[in-house]
Amino acid sequence: MDVLFICLRNQLLPIVSRALTSRRSYVRLAEVGRLEQPKLSGKYETGQLILHRVFGYRGVVLFPWLARVYDRDLPHHRDGDEEPSPGVGKEVRGRTHTFYQVLIDQRDCPYIRAQTESVTFLGNQESSRSLYAIPGLDYVAHEDIIPYVSAEKTPLNHELFDKFLMPNPKGDPPFVAQETLKAWQNKNHPWLELSDVHKETTENIRVTVIPFYMGCRESHANSVYWWRYCIRLENLGSLSVQLRERHWRIFSLSGTLETVRGRGVVGQEPALTRTLPAFQYSSHVSLQAPSGHMWGTFRMEREDGYTFDCRIPPFSLESKPEGGPATPPDTV
Template structure:
């Protein structure tokens, strides 16, 4: 087995230290690589490096999601190209994982590390809370490793959720508090659908989550959050300049939203930093709807194009209403 450092994340970490402290940085050993699993699932307690963002993390539990990939053609029985069906996109079951992120790595990754938000019990329908240091990771994005450190991850929930048991593999077993937390917060955490589409070598992945409903005497407001990852699969740098959203509600309304960048940024997707991930929220006065749109991208050679955001459904779930906020233990 190979002794490894932080790989891509180490490089980012070193640059940050050199920029702000003007001191030389050294790579720290993290652990030893394990063979990635081509079949089966990773167990609770599995340590990981994120293949795209490079942070250290640990698997809490798996989710089974339907992945709607518009880049994968659907075939009929014939192998003839003319028989391919591109209009209907069928969901394929895929494993994702709820993971804790090492808080030491949060300042150096291009993803919002408060990825799980939920409605609180205040009167204002815009009152949101966040559980810090959680992410959803696809099976193929996990680089597994082992460590002899009894506390290899810095996160306030690590020791509350997992217990060190050296004779086991992986040696970090779930505690009852993790199972109780998962069961209690299931409606806020559940991942069910993932949508993907690639335009001009820019792949957009969208994961929507239902957050609950706020009911009043006059109306009901339904809330969703959506996580978006942009990844540059090409060799030329690209920068996101504008966003254009279309939001359809079952009530019959169609809203258009335009603006500069996303979450106050115009991220550049380069060969060194090819990915960016963020989360946002949307509300409707109806229990379901759809969203779709485009990102206006500008390539380093001056070429501009619209990158498609795959359409995704906003579906409510029965029995999920605004209650006391989920516990963070």
């Protein structure tokens, strides 16, 4: 096994792992920089270099978002109560939390258990609707960021890095936004905006769902509204668990209820182990109505043979007014 580590302040952080055809096994170390103290308050600025706490990839912050997090694992309070109220658990209120949109280092993309083309939207170009995929973008919660200072001349490999960022003469953060990044953010805001995050844990398996509105395709016959949703599964327990099946229910404001069953997700049946405890993927859904809801379960199988249904927290699919044409990053 050839394993690349990040060597920072005498800490070894595994980044990538891949099998070798050779029978020999060895460890290759590469120093890429030094860790900084994570921020317990405030937020990270555009241009901050980061490591992802769960997936281990290198990245850089583009800009922060404020999202409403609906966490079904937290105790719920009535207004004015300091302690959780008995019997109050059905109403889940969103709590504001900071997330960041980051560029992922393309050298790490083949080795992380997360889709790296997770950001898509319908762009309106010359009255036509095309689907754009922006490679190597991710949304990262504040607590999953480990800031660091790079020791490399080229700290991040990504096709948009030099287009969006330039060195900061003051050095903190090491990079600042170029006008192209600001313009791109403003033009594509409805398609990039992170607004709601949903979390729920079953049998030590935490499921996080982030829905995004992509846009609407209109024809003479009907209008079709599209969303993408990003799902992250984390094993918080000590026993390995494998995802075997998915079961979705999709309700549309038009009155239809669709049931979807199938093996695995995105063609895989990922195992969540002690060494690889997380898996993230994204998919898309369309409705012939401007809003709806999705919920469901994942059938999980533990290493001791025990099977259980892991709840997917219900989330809303809400459309947004489209204030003008979106522009993909290669045309900014």
